[in-house]
Structures are given as C-alpha cells and as structure tokens.
Amino acid sequence: MKRISILGCSGSIGRQCLSVVDSLPGRFKVEAIAGGSNISLIAEQAKKHKPKVVSVATEEAARELCKILDGHAADIEIVFGAEGMERVATDPDSEMVVSATVGVVGLAATYKAIELGKDIALANKEVLVAAGEVVMAAVARHGVRLLPVDSEHNAIHQCLRGEETAEVRRLVLTASGGPFRKTPLADLENVTPEQALAHPNWKMGQRITIDSATLTNKGFEVIEARWLFGLNLDKIEVVVHPQSTIHSMVEFVDGSILAQLGPTDMRMPIQYALTYPQRVASNGCALDWRALRHLDFEEVPTEKFPCLSLAKHALREGGALPCALNAADEIAVAAFLERKLSFLGIARVIERVLERMPRMAMRSIEDVLAADFEAREIAREEVSRKKATV
Numbered sequence: 001m002k003r004i005s006i007l008g009c010s011g012s013i014g015r016q017c018l019s020v021v022d023s024l025p026g027r028f029k030v031e032a033i034a035g036g037s038n039i040s041l042i043a044e045q046a047k048k049h050k051p052k053v054v055s056v057a058t059e060e061a062a063r064e065l066c067k068i069l070d071g072h073a074a075d076i077e078i079v080f081g082a083e084g085m086e087r088v089a090t091d092p093d094s095e096m097v098v099s100a101t102v103g104v105v106g107l108a109a110t111y112k113a114i115e116l117g118k119d120i121a122l123a124n125k126e127v128l129v130a131a132g133e134v135v136m137a138a139v140a141r142h143g144v145r146l147l148p149v150d151s152e153h154n155a156i157h158q159c160l161r162g163e164e165t166a167e168v169r170r171l172v173l174t175a176s177g178g179p180f181r182k183t184p185l186a187d188l189e190n191v192t193p194e195q196a197l198a199h200p201n202w203k204m205g206q207r208i209t210i211d212s213a214t215l216t217n218k219g220f221e222v223i224e225a226r227w228l229f230g231l232n233l234d235k236i237e238v239v240v241h242p243q244s245t246i247h248s249m250v251e252f253v254d255g256s257i258l259a260q261l262g263p264t265d266m267r268m269p270i271q272y273a274l275t276y277p278q279r280v281a282s283n284g285c286a287l288d289w290r291a292l293r294h295l296d297f298e299e300v301p302t303e304k305f306p307c308l309s310l311a312k313h314a315l316r317e318g319g320a321l322p323c324a325l326n327a328a329d330e331i332a333v334a335a336f337l338e339r340k341l342s343f344l345g346i347a348r349v350i351e352r353v354l355e356r357m358p359r360m361a362m363r364s365i366e367d368v369l370a371a372d373f374e375a376r377e378i379a380r381e382e383v384s385r386k387k388a389t390v
Helices: 012-023 039-049 059-075 081-089 104-115 126-142 151-159 185-190 206-214 216-229 267-275 306-317 321-337 345-356 365-389
Strands: 002-007 028-034 053-056 077-080 096-099 119-122 146-148 168-175 236-240 246-252 257-261
Touching (some): 002 104, 028 081, 039 053, 081 104, 104 321, 119 267, 146 151, 151 168, 206 321, 216 236, 216 306, 306 345
Parallel strands (some): 119 146, 168 236
Antiparallel strands (some): 246 257
C-alpha cells in the first residue's frame, strides 16, 4: 500500500486523483490533504478517506471545517495557510506527494517534500516553470522520482521508458489548438471569458483552460519538458493536433517515432504516476477506437498565439524570466476573467513584464519567490495601464 499526500485536493486534478484511489482499493492510503476554500467538498473527502492531516486556505476556513466535521475532527489535525500546506507535504508517513495546486502557492511545499526524499507526482506547472533549475537540482541531490501527471509529459515519460535520451532527436508536444483554433486573429480581441472557457476536449480549471486558449499552457509545457527530460529548446517542438488523441510523441535519431494515445481523461496519467513503475488494470479509461476516424496535425500559427513564442523567449533568456512569465500570466488571466483585460491583452501584459523584469539568477526557492513577487507587481501595473486605455 502506497501512502500519499495530496496538495490541491479540491481542484480538478485532486478530485480525479481521489477518484483513482477509489478505483484501486487497497493500493493507497491517503495520509494528508490540502485544499482551498471549498470546505464542504474537503469535509466530504476527509470523512471518506480519513487522512490524519487536512489543510485549508485560511484560519476561518479551518474553523468552518471543524464545525462541519464535528465528531470526525477529533481524529484529524486541521491546519491552514502556507504552513498547513507544508505540513501536508512533509507528512512523515507519506511516500509520495501529489502536487496539484494551481499557482506558485504550492512551490515551497513541493520543494520541502523533495528535500525530505519524497517522490512527487507533479501536476503543478509552476513548480518547474518558475523554478525548474532549482527544483531539478534538488531532485538529483535527493534521488527522488518526479513523475509528470500532465498528459503531454506523462506521454513522453511513457515513450522514453527503456530508451536513451542521447538517442532522441526531438520531443513533439501536441496541442489541441483550444477553442480559437479556427478563429481569425481579427476576431480574438473581443472574445469573452465564456468563449475562452469552452475548451473542445478537456475539462479543466479556469486558469489552465484560458492558458490553453492562448497556448500559454503549451509554452509552459515546453519549459517543463526542458527540465523533466534534460533536452534543449531546439529539440522540443509543438504541433496542433485537434483530436487530442495522441498526447505527445518522441522522435528518435533513426527516424522512429513513438506516440502515446489515450482518451481525454486525466485519470489515466494520474494512475500511471501513482502506480509507477507498475502498470495496473485500467480504472475505467479506454480509447473508443470506433469514434476514431482520423488524426490531424497542423503547424502552430504563432502570430495568432504569441504566448508560445514568449514562453520560448523566457526559456532562452533563463534566470528570472520563466518565473516572471508564469506570474504575469496568472495576473493577466485573472484580469481577463474579471473583464478588466481583453483576450489579446493577456499576451501584451506578459510581453511588457518580460521586457521590464530585472535579469537575475535563480539560486534558491527564496530567489524564485522574490522574482515572482516583483513580476506580479509589474503585471498589475501593466493591467492597470491597459485598462486605462480601453
């Protein structure tokens, strides 16, 4: 039985992770969970899985959780905030931490878990986008497994099992193209949050869905792939694949290409990460071959999706720029969802933040968090300027 802790239990990936746990009885014990402000859901999860530690966003939320749990609360340590999240990540009985929070909030806790030698099932993009160099150095230093949950990186991990990285010609990350794949550039300025949230293939949280619409998410994945698989940017490509059936591919130096196919169901990569290096019987996910009529591939129209190019630029420059990219995107997406910024304004804010961000080395998590704070301040200034000109 593998003992796990989950950061982000109330989010999309966290909920599906617990669904995988339910589908494989006797294989996992949930020792600790950390969620946000959906207290009723977290209470249900706590009653069902009986973790010994539960963390929520605020002290007020912790008090509310205590009331809801009532008699159950006596057996559970209820904590909150950044310290509570760290308590969950560093639980002494947990062997693996599922890092599934959204945003840089989960970075410090995930890093602490790595320092304690815990394996990581990684669904939080910010961990490697903002702090890839620092985090991967810690992974190597402590000899832990960092297993990607993201469907694209999970696919590449599967394609590389038993293969030599030196024999790889390139990694090919697939992108659905999002809801605006066929929308003319001239029409994107006026698209609404509701239109951007209507992803054709995947059910995800709000920020990642908007990031998929701008292809910022694919830029993040390029940065993650660089750190996960140790390959330079010139060996990582992105191709639009509307069906999202092929999750990603690896091309080898002899011309052979391995591709991983599967349904658009995140339970499959979650189960792979949780059970690795074993493969266990399916948890109900299966590709419907009868519905598979064709597989299409297209080049990314970079003029329409500048955020992908901005992410590649940040990776080339290195230092604080990948961290600034993530921070600027988070602020800009929030402004778009609040109708304070246009859809195309997201890329404009990110570009200005990258231009204004001081160049500095990232040697520690403290450096990363300082850069994140500064980038957010710059991003807020840029959002205010864009709003003033509307």
